[in-house]
Amino acid sequence: MRSTTQTQAPDARGVAWYLDKAMAYLVFGAGVSAILLIVGIFVFITKEGVGFVWDTVDLGQFFGSPAWRPTSDTPQYGALALIAGTASVTGLAMLIAVPFSLGAAIYIAEFAGGTQREALKILIELLAAIPSVVWGFIGLSVLNPLIIEWFDVPVGLGILNAGVILGLMAAPIMTTIAEDALRAVPDGYREAAEAMGATRWQVTWRVVLPGAKNGLTAAILLGVGRGFGETMAVLMASGHAVQLPDGVFDSVRALTATIAAELGETAVGSDHYQALFTLGILLFVVTFAINLTADLVVRGISNKD
Amino acid sequence: MTFGTSRRSTTCEGVLGETPPAIRTVGLNLWYGDFQALKDVEIEVPRGSITGMIGPSGCGKSTLLRCVTRIVERVGGVRTTGGLQVLGHDIYAPDVELVQLRKRVGMVFQRPNPLPLSIRNNVLFGHAIHTTSVRGAKAERQQLLESALREVMLWDKVKDRLDARAIDLSLEEQQKLCIARLLPVKPSILLMDEPCSALDPDGTAAIEQLIWSLRGEYTILIVTHNMAQARRATEQCAFMLGGTVVEYSKTETMFASPAAKRTADYIEGRYG
Ligand SMILES: Nc1ncnc2c1ncn2[C@@H]1O[C@H](COP(=O)(O)OP(=O)(O)O)[C@@H](O)[C@H]1O
Ligand SMILES: [Mg+2]
Numbered sequence: 001m002r003s004t005t006q007t008q009a010p011d012a013r014g015v016a017w018y019l020d021k022a023m024a025y026l027v028f029g030a031g032v033s034a035i036l037l038i039v040g041i042f043v044f045i046t047k048e049g050v051g052f053v054w055d056t057v058d059l060g061q062f063f064g065s066p067a068w069r070p071t072s073d074t075p076q077y078g079a080l081a082l083i084a085g086t087a088s089v090t091g092l093a094m095l096i097a098v099p100f101s102l103g104a105a106i107y108i109a110e111f112a113g114g115t116q117r118e119a120l121k122i123l124i125e126l127l128a129a130i131p132s133v134v135w136g137f138i139g140l141s142v143l144n145p146l147i148i149e150w151f152d153v154p155v156g157l158g159i160l161n162a163g164v165i166l167g168l169m170a171a172p173i174m175t176t177i178a179e180d181a182l183r184a185v186p187d188g189y190r191e192a193a194e195a196m197g198a199t200r201w202q203v204t205w206r207v208v209l210p211g212a213k214n215g216l217t218a219a220i221l222l223g224v225g226r227g228f229g230e231t232m233a234v235l236m237a238s239g240h241a242v243q244l245p246d247g248v249f250d251s252v253r254a255l256t257a258t259i260a261a262e263l264g265e266t267a268v269g270s271d272h273y274q275a276l277f278t279l280g281i282l283l284f285v286v287t288f289a290i291n292l293t294a295d296l297v298v299r300g301i302s303n304k305d
Numbered sequence: 306m307t308f309g310t311s312r313r314s315t316t317c318e319g320v321l322g323e324t325p326p327a328i329r330t331v332g333l334n335l336w337y338g339d340f341q342a343l344k345d346v347e348i349e350v351p352r353g354s355i356t357g358m359i360g361p362s363g364c365g366k367s368t369l370l371r372c373v374t375r376i377v378e379r380v381g382g383v384r385t386t387g388g389l390q391v392l393g394h395d396i397y398a399p400d401v402e403l404v405q406l407r408k409r410v411g412m413v414f415q416r417p418n419p420l421p422l423s424i425r426n427n428v429l430f431g432h433a434i435h436t437t438s439v440r441g442a443k444a445e446r447q448q449l450l451e452s453a454l455r456e457v458m459l460w461d462k463v464k465d466r467l468d469a470r471a472i473d474l475s476l477e478e479q480q481k482l483c484i485a486r487l488l489p490v491k492p493s494i495l496l497m498d499e500p501c502s503a504l505d506p507d508g509t510a511a512i513e514q515l516i517w518s519l520r521g522e523y524t525i526l527i528v529t530h531n532m533a534q535a536r537r538a539t540e541q542c543a544f545m546l547g548g549t550v551v552e553y554s555k556t557e558t559m560f561a562s563p564a565a566k567r568t569a570d571y572i573e574g575r576y577g
Binding site: 185186188189191192193194195196197198199202206207210211 | 374376379403404405406407408411412414416418419420421422430431433434435483486487490
């Protein structure tokens, strides 16, 4: 309220100026350290695993052999069965999660009204917040006996169980992202189509979905990435047996679950330890590629088509 | 709104009683929540001519236009009383088919709003949603596409890139496309809400020329805030203010000797 404020020079540096500067540095620091951290993790994983790739194992065996026997007298490090395990579980999970999450997103974004929409969104957030170990527990103690009973198989832990669990896990986050993508479609498109006599469903199918296709693709890709990286639930629900699966009831073992289960028992620097880090590199590269693709899809295709 | 005005509107119509007018409102009121945006609007739009609507911004022009296909009800909390007949049909009748109504009455918006589809699919959108047969003849679609684009003078520009995205066209071309996409379903009425306001003078001239060329074939109701445009491109004109139609008469009459002082004030630029 002092009149001096009015006579201050326009470039005066008050408290606000310093606060602003301080905040800018703080945010900058936080951002840079996040990036440094990621680079650091990548460097660490690479350092631990890459020697193994160069010296001990040949890549033909690593990618071509299903024999993962790190603790036998003649250790074998074939990751094919593990890759197949991760791929089959993730694949089934996406078969389940994609239709569910897209359907839910379409309903919430295009058909549900005010309070119903809000209620559903809260429900979805709640589902997304369930810890993965709880999902694994559900797989073990609920889905396992159900699968045994329904399909008359000896073991209910396998691709089907892990795929369903992972699908349910990935669906909420995919729904949220897909819904955002649908809501980002300008309302003018819907209005234009409605004014031409399109029904609600025609508007959704012919206008909103094409308009949101980049965002929806990204949602699916992020779901795939999520499935790829998920560990605990898959470890608990997949049966954790190293084998190339023949059908959906077979037990499999995922890359992530292998690392989680074995890393604690290995000597630092041993071949086994390094082999697990190699699996880590593989996961990192694949997940990174998926997320990068999702990112490029979201931005790139809006510029060209 | 005045008595004299409605008599004039009757003379505009020509054959009274024979064919119903394209649009007729009877004591039309509309509220957005508590706010009354249209007050007792009585207007008759004769078939086959170009009718203009002018008035300061916020006076309800868009609202009235959007009533004609009931697209105004997209936003919640809209309440209407009174009657509105389109081509002789009461559009507030309980059994009215909005899909059919919107097929007969096309709308062009203030900002060009092509759909996020190719040029081809934009033009054929209306056709696609109104055709029940699963596979219409391909040749027929191509023919509709070409004639619609020719009618809006766009064919030569886009014929080599029909599958390119529509939003990559210039604004003027987009607006032409937005007109073209109405034509394949053969509407009777075209509603245009300030179709040139997002365009530069050249684009405005091109669209105006296009609208003029569509005259006769379609009944056109066009909102404009451009006095010169209203004057040269319309045959009769309504002046609205604060949700009411103050004056409705032949364009030349309105501009030469407006009946109401408020009309004169507006035309001479004394309102916003
Ligand atoms: N969706 C809406 N909700 C509430 N008020 C609205 C809405 N749309 C328009 N209005 C109000 O109705 C009046 C008429 O609007 P509009 O028909 O768009 O005017 P014009 O097209 O003549 O500029 C304005 O006062 C505007 O604020
Ligand atoms: Mg308007």
